[in-house]
Amino acid sequence: MVTTQIEPGTNVVTIEVGGDLGADEMAACRRTLEEVEAEHGSLRLLARYGDVDLTRIAPRAYLEDLENVPLVRHVERCAIVAHQRWVRAVSELGGRIVPGELRTFDRGETDAARAWLLS
Template sequence: MIDVLPDMPEGVFGIRVSGRVAGDDLRDFRPTMDKLLDTGEIRIVEVISPDYEGFGPGGLAEDLKLGFGVMMRHHSAFRRIAVVSDMEWVSRAMHAFAWMVPGELKVFGLGELDAAKEWAAG
């Protein structure tokens, strides 16, 4: 599941992923992502909930299509992406693949959500 987070600083877009993220979840999220891309600079806070279980049916394929498509078309618009999670594998994965992510990427623990918001806005 993908939810939009309220109470984000000006110019920062926040999402929370939880449970299993299926292809339908990502297709439903696409219009929201398109609106974000219309803002110019892209600053994101992504919270990965402790109950996140990974991708469900069609989730990985849809995530790759959405993610790579967005990054290719809007690569220079990405400024900062804050990933917020207490799962060790998320932190390791983000550090391993940071070179692929446009803009700056920083990982925060769940207790550091306010710091992640502040950093993303900076």
């Protein structure tokens, strides 16, 4: 499952990730990000990861996710909220190639992540 929610009037998009991940959900997420970027010129992302079963990710979902790469240059800030250490570690590694700021937070730190994102 991948869902998105736009904070009205802002460039902040919350992305919830958990369970099975399908290609259609990934494509819908990308369309939302493209819309917000077109309207505001940049993105601030709050990505919250629940339990993700890597064996239940549709192969096409990986390809759809790669379609997001051009959007990376428009990310001002990205807050990753996850309880899994591997998700935070991979995110921090990826943060080295993202031109904007990226920080990781533990699952219980969603409010702190949102505050940092909006500061």
